[in-house]
Amino acid sequence: MSSDIITTLKYLAHRRRRAKGLSHTDSLDQVAVELGQPHWRELAEAHKRGWTPDPAKVAQLEAGTIHETLATRADYTALAQDALGDGLTFTRWEPEDVSPMEADQIFGHLDGVEFYIAGDEFEVALGVQGWEILLDQPPKAKPQLKRLGGRVKSVDALDPAFVERATKLLRIRARRMHAEVAADWPVASTLPDEEGRALHPLSDVLSAEWYCLHCDGKHDGHAMSRNLWHCPDCGATPIDMFPEPFWNGDQTPPLIVHAGPRLWCGPVFASAFRVPRLRCLLMPRSAKARALQGVCLGLRLRRPPSLWVGFRFR
Incomplete structure (x- = not known):
């Protein structure tokens, strides 16, 4: 073996x-x-x-x-039906062997308007009549309403009252996304200790204070864990969070190499899980970060979640 x-x-x-x-x-x-x-x-x-x-x-x-x-997870289907009442019906979902809000693709009607919901651990979207509402991974993320290609069949989806109810449904779906991400992290990453220290889920660093590489924001462990380790101010990704603002002084930028127990080494007996999804994040994005002449590459697998490798060039 x-x-x-x-x-x-x-x-x-x-x-x-x-x-x-x-x-x-x-x-x-x-x-x-x-x-x-x-x-x-x-x-x-x-x-x-x-x-x-x-x-x-x-x-x-x-x-x-x-x-x-x-x-042990919340019943998101029941939550959705309780929040939206008789105006919400599910017509089909895939896969069919789970409840509607646990499915990867959901189809139904909200207040008589046909909709679909799709998503993964990075974002979720609700589409209806040529328009789509998007929610990114951070719990504090704001919904984005965008027009899709093609002719819009009806303006009913743009009614403010409908958009509000559709966003409420999408936020319930997003709660499932948040739970799935948190379930793959160490307990200390989602539940700070008595001193307010939280464990970074990617670098395994424990600290009570965290700084954002992009906006210089300073946040405690509770704020970071509540927002799934995205910056509460600018929404920067977890790989942008550091226990010290090394870019403001003479400290040497850290070399991050993480391939801990959350690295998926072999899917030999993993047929029951979904196929891993690969996402690459090339850092840095800001002018300040570019001045550091650093690059971080993140390879994110759906289950287990992460392999993060960082490189610093002189």
């Missing part, structure tokens, strides 16, 4: 820990027991001796972990 499956099992234990509120040790031990080992340490030792788990048991463990994660 390669180390890839160990990475897979650790990831599944992490998801179980978040879903059931277990300790790190207990979640690892539970995974080991379900695979026929008395505890995690014995599983690790057996791995060194060449032991391999039954692929069917691993697949069952993956399916159970997904079910536990969904079971």
Whole structure:
């Protein structure tokens, strides 16, 4: 058995820990027991001796972990129906084996107007009659209304009252996006400690103060965790957040190389998960950052979430 499956099992234990509120040790031990080992340490030792788990048991463990994660999440379909009443109906959704608001693509009618919703862990969108409302990943992101190509069939979608209700529906879908992102991060990244320190989900740095590379904003750990590690002021991405404003002094810009346990090393037993989506972020964007002569490249996989590698050139 390669180390890839160990990475897979650790990831599944992490998801179980978040879903059931277990300790790190207990979640690892539970995974080991379900695979026929008395505890995690014995599983690790057996791995060194060449032991391999039954692929069917691993697949069952993956399916159970997904079910536990969904079971502990809010019922977004019920939330949407309660918020919008009889004016909201769902006509179809894909995949069909989940509730409508848990699907990747959703189709329905809102106040008699046909709509669709689609999204991933980076943004969600609600489209209707030639127009689309977009919400980016940060919880504080403001909705963007844009016109799509082609002729607009009706102006009903531009009615302010309808836009308000459609945005309310989209924000409920965005709450699911926020939950999915947070579930892949360490607990300390979404729940600061008693001293207000929060763990950066990409660099694993613990600090009570965080600074934005783009706007010089200063924020505490609670503000960062609430906004999913995007700058609350300018919306800069998590890779732009640092515990010290090194660009304002003589400090040397840090070399960031992160390939921790959230790196997906091998999707050998990952058929139950969705196909990873790859996103690249090339830094820097601002003139201030360009003056630092630094480049950061982020490779983001859907599950597990991140591989971030930074380079600093002299």
